[in-house]
Amino acid sequence: MFPVQECRFRVAERRAPIAKVLVVDDDLIVSEMYRLALSRAGHDVQVANDGVAALESVSNSPPDIVFLDIRMPKKDGMEVLRDLAAADITRSMPVIMLSNYDEPGLVRESIRLGAKEYLVKAGTNPADLARLVSQWVDAA
Amino acid sequence: MTTTGYGGQQHELVDLAFDAMFIRTFRDRIITYWNEGAERLYGWTRKEAIGRQPAALLDSQYPIPLEQIERELETTGRWEGEIIQRRKDGHTITVRTRWGLQTDAAGEPQSILEINSDVSPEMHVADELSRSEERFSLLVSAVVDYAIFMLSLDGRVVSWNEGAQRIKGYSQDEAIGQHFSIFYRPEDVANGKPDWVLQQAIEHGRFEDEGWRIRKDGSQFWASVVVTALKDRSGVLRGFAKVTRDITDRRLAEQAREEDRDREAAQLRGDAERLAELERLKTEFLNLASHELRGPLAVVRGYNWMLRDKVLTIDDLPAITKVVEAKLAQIHLLVEQMLEAARLEADKLGLNQTTFDLRDLVLQQAQSFASVSDEHSIEVVQPDGPVMVSADSARVATVVANLIDNAIKYSPAAREVQVRIDNQEGYASVAVRDFGVGIAPEHMPLLFKRFSRLPTEQNITTAGTGLGLFLCREIARRHGGEIEVESSPDHGSEFTLRLPAVGAGS
Numbered sequence: 001m002f003p004v005q006e007c008r009f010r011v012a013e014r015r016a017p018i019a020k021v022l023v024v025d026d027d028l029i030v031s032e033m034y035r036l037a038l039s040r041a042g043h044d045v046q047v048a049n050d051g052v053a054a055l056e057s058v059s060n061s062p063p064d065i066v067f068l069d070i071r072m073p074k075k076d077g078m079e080v081l082r083d084l085a086a087a088d089i090t091r092s093m094p095v096i097m098l099s100n101y102d103e104p105g106l107v108r109e110s111i112r113l114g115a116k117e118y119l120v121k122a123g124t125n126p127a128d129l130a131r132l133v134s135q136w137v138d139a140a
Numbered sequence: 141m142t143t144t145g146y147g148g149q150q151h152e153l154v155d156l157a158f159d160a161m162f163i164r165t166f167r168d169r170i171i172t173y174w175n176e177g178a179e180r181l182y183g184w185t186r187k188e189a190i191g192r193q194p195a196a197l198l199d200s201q202y203p204i205p206l207e208q209i210e211r212e213l214e215t216t217g218r219w220e221g222e223i224i225q226r227r228k229d230g231h232t233i234t235v236r237t238r239w240g241l242q243t244d245a246a247g248e249p250q251s252i253l254e255i256n257s258d259v260s261p262e263m264h265v266a267d268e269l270s271r272s273e274e275r276f277s278l279l280v281s282a283v284v285d286y287a288i289f290m291l292s293l294d295g296r297v298v299s300w301n302e303g304a305q306r307i308k309g310y311s312q313d314e315a316i317g318q319h320f321s322i323f324y325r326p327e328d329v330a331n332g333k334p335d336w337v338l339q340q341a342i343e344h345g346r347f348e349d350e351g352w353r354i355r356k357d358g359s360q361f362w363a364s365v366v367v368t369a370l371k372d373r374s375g376v377l378r379g380f381a382k383v384t385r386d387i388t389d390r391r392l393a394e395q396a397r398e399e400d401r402d403r404e405a406a407q408l409r410g411d412a413e414r415l416a417e418l419e420r421l422k423t424e425f426l427n428l429a430s431h432e433l434r435g436p437l438a439v440v441r442g443y444n445w446m447l448r449d450k451v452l453t454i455d456d457l458p459a460i461t462k463v464v465e466a467k468l469a470q471i472h473l474l475v476e477q478m479l480e481a482a483r484l485e486a487d488k489l490g491l492n493q494t495t496f497d498l499r500d501l502v503l504q505q506a507q508s509f510a511s512v513s514d515e516h517s518i519e520v521v522q523p524d525g526p527v528m529v530s531a532d533s534a535r536v537a538t539v540v541a542n543l544i545d546n547a548i549k550y551s552p553a554a555r556e557v558q559v560r561i562d563n564q565e566g567y568a569s570v571a572v573r574d575f576g577v578g579i580a581p582e583h584m585p586l587l588f589k590r591f592s593r594l595p596t597e598q599n600i601t602t603a604g605t606g607l608g609l610f611l612c613r614e615i616a617r618r619h620g621g622e623i624e625v626e627s628s629p630d631h632g633s634e635f636t637l638r639l640p641a642v643g644a645g646s
Contacts, residue, residue, distance in 0.1 A: 026601040033442050040451050073597040100434035121438035125445040
């Protein structure tokens, strides 16, 4: 028989492991909002504001999960996704699309290229990002 | 007739007379004279008749006994009546006869002169026919609305009527004998149309046509023509009948109607195209507006959720509320732009005109931007005296705000925005100058177009509907003003709003 107090501690806290998250969005205000939400959830967040910077960040400091916008300068999200899917190192990296476009063609193409989910920003609670991190990073 | 009788000229004259005339002796009734008319009427020649008795030749039947007639003749010298006689070919004819008695110096009857004319029913018919022919001819000739005339086998005019003269301009004398190709235009004659028309009539019995014909004076008229091939009882072609009507008026009316129809069709096509274009614009508009709203909405909703779920702390609030306010202002602007554009489209842009000093309005706008943007400084240069305009102040404020906002948006690296108010040549002006990215020459045509955003890298990130400058120009123009732009890539742009000035300007 364990002391009652010990049991309480053991049940009380179950925290997700800290993940390395890359948030990619050209809108500074949007990327900052997601960064804030994810870091308040306890994760280590990197931000990139265009496709080229995104790929650089992936290679310099490989994240556990990527949240990827589509409309960006220099290289758009679909191209980044294609590049990630093409390389062995990054193929299995979970990518979640985060866009305000919702054309069925884009959704299909992203899933086909290996994205795990496709979210529309205007309908997404930033807290959902942390939930997705738990879901996909644990699974890996 | 004189008693000297039948010699010389008188004889010849009698001979020429149309009626049948013969002379026979009184007592033994021997024919002593027989004229051409008698030859024609009875069929017996002179040679055959002279020396014979009329009874033998003519088998005359009298209404009263011959002796009675001869006695009357002796008394009065004359007799008239209708008798039946027979011609050489056996035909009986009814004859109107007048007898005159010739006597000698002593008054003794010598001979009888008979003057006869055929009044047989067949003759009646023939007469009737010729009279009805006459009536018909009268009818045809008198008809004025139709040209009715006949052509010979080789196409020459052989008859003419009033209508033909009226319609074609030629008198009867001028027309008869002419070939009917004179009624056709030179190009038709060159193509062989007249002969072809006759050929068609021969092949099909008749031919109908509508086309241009020429009058005597060279003017043209639109004709409705029927040509009929005339064949006799044995089927031999004898000539052609032509009936022509001038339907120029009808044709002109038809053409006018056709033109009206074509015009209407073109208008309807134009309307259909405009409608299709409007539909397209509407769809584009909805797409664009909806999409552009998602951006700021994501931020407002996101931070609101984070506020509700206590992810945000009190210390976050100043910065966050500022961001949320900016995003809501963006949504607001978008909504206002959409409404303005809709009003413009429905032509319901009611301008609320008041007279005000442009300087006040510009200063107000410049100040509101200064409080929001830390990185840019907005410098306003204005003349000393008032710059009065009569305009919709709310809308002019929108324009000025839009220009300043663009200046800030498109000069991210540079810090200065200059606003200069001026008053020249009857126009008040507000010029907004930035020292930012500028506009490429090839992009100039797109600048004021509705929904059109310049295809630059910056514009991938920078929010905008493409409505802003379009609306600004429309508002300026509705006031009788204009918006002009001067720009140079990497050196910045200057947008100038001009409005008609009122009252005393400096």
